[in-house]
Amino acid sequence: MAKIIGVVQVKGGVGRSTLATNLAAALSLEGATTLIDGDVPQGTSASWGALRREAGRLGNLTVTTAQDHVELVHKARQLVGSQDYIVIDGPPRIAEITKVMLIMSRLCLLPLGASAAEVWATGDLVQTVEAARRRRPEIDVRIVWNRFREHTRSARELSEAVHAQLGLEEMQARLGYRVAYGEALGRGLSVSEWTDRLARDEFGGLVAEVKAALA
Amino acid sequence: MGKENKGRTDKVSAMKPVFEEALAFAQETAPGAKTPSPGTPHARPSAAGLPPAIAPAVGAVQLMPRDENVQEVLRSRARLLARLQKTGVVEEARDQYLCFRLGPNELYGIPYACLEELMYVGSIARVPGTPRAIAGVVNRRGELLSVLDLRQFFRTDAHEDASQARIIVVQADGARVGLLVDAVEGNEFYVPARVAAPLSSDGVSNIEYVQGIYEGKVTLLNIRAMLADPGLVVNRSAA
Ligand SMILES: Nc1ncnc2c1ncn2[C@@H]1O[C@H](COP(=O)(O)OP(=O)(O)OP(=O)(O)O)[C@@H](O)[C@H]1O
């Protein structure tokens, strides 16, 4: 039965699609994977999927879209029996889609830029997570630090702020500020198929952690 | 094989209530139903060049849009994405700052290195005998923090809408202070080498606390100078 992984964040441009596409590519090496782009018409993940198909690299991966939460739940229902993983790229707002993702997902990843402003912007989403937990207490939401630059704020201070203010767990692996993420996305590739070894390694670490969390 | 299949079907039907629950939660209103917080506008790339026909075309039950026009739009967007990324590569030494607003439209910035946290404005206790620019003190997780009213300090226009007001906690050299501002706009990058020296004729008061003007519109503050002024910081605590 498919393990559903949602990528949620209310702030735009924080790296949801980057996370969703790279994760989907990595998980498709393990088993049948579907990436559902829930942020149409922008459709970054769907565009990436189109390029990937053109490059003949889809393999075990299927890329599809969902216009709204009803369609999303419908597709998840259809796919859950045949897939090993379903990765969902959500919209930059607390829409119904984000809400169904919180409930359906075995693991929700929340990309966050390493800045106090972004930590603060995530407050509304945290309230929604709490509301979702009242329905489903086992919901597992974890921060993924993105565009992490060691010198902006110390790692310790930031993760303390997140624990104190957002009350969320975080993944240990952090994604740095690397051109490779944009380069790979624009070519339908994952960073593990691109030339930046550091990006490859850090994302590999994240994938290992995701798999451990799903086990 | 048969056994595995059966286990699979059982698990799938076990997911059923979860899907129902998900739909029910989506219908639930407060508190999650509100749109993003007001202080964080996000300029989304527009779907320029996207024919209206594309939205229905990418929906429905089919996996991956197959229509050739749709495909081409998706491809060209992805190429554009890659190009945008490339132009961003020519990096001058950049730094981040937090951009905030005083009054209806004056923009100010604080370099990230000084930034500690953003707080909602709770109750601020006035401290008798302090200058007007000191709004008072707040309790920050058990520690008293003095709050400077930057509107008073820079003599900007009054602003009626208090809903987006925030306290920005800054620190330098072991001192810490809260800055009361009208709205936080978000984080931006700046190129320190391109910060213009402030002119006293710019009409900014308290010019000694200004590091410079960026791109002619954002006044970047010199937090270190501000915190070194004993008149502005009520309590001094070791970091
Ligand atoms: N770690 C990173 N290093 C460098 N660039 C990054 C990183 N993460 C994301 N980006 C770039 O930032 C941009 C936005 O990322 P992405 O599209 O993944 O975010 P999003 O949250 O899905 O945005 P949107 O709200 O537009 O859907 C892209 O150009 C992407 O290549």
Ligand SMILES: [Mg+2]
């Ligand atoms: Mg996106």
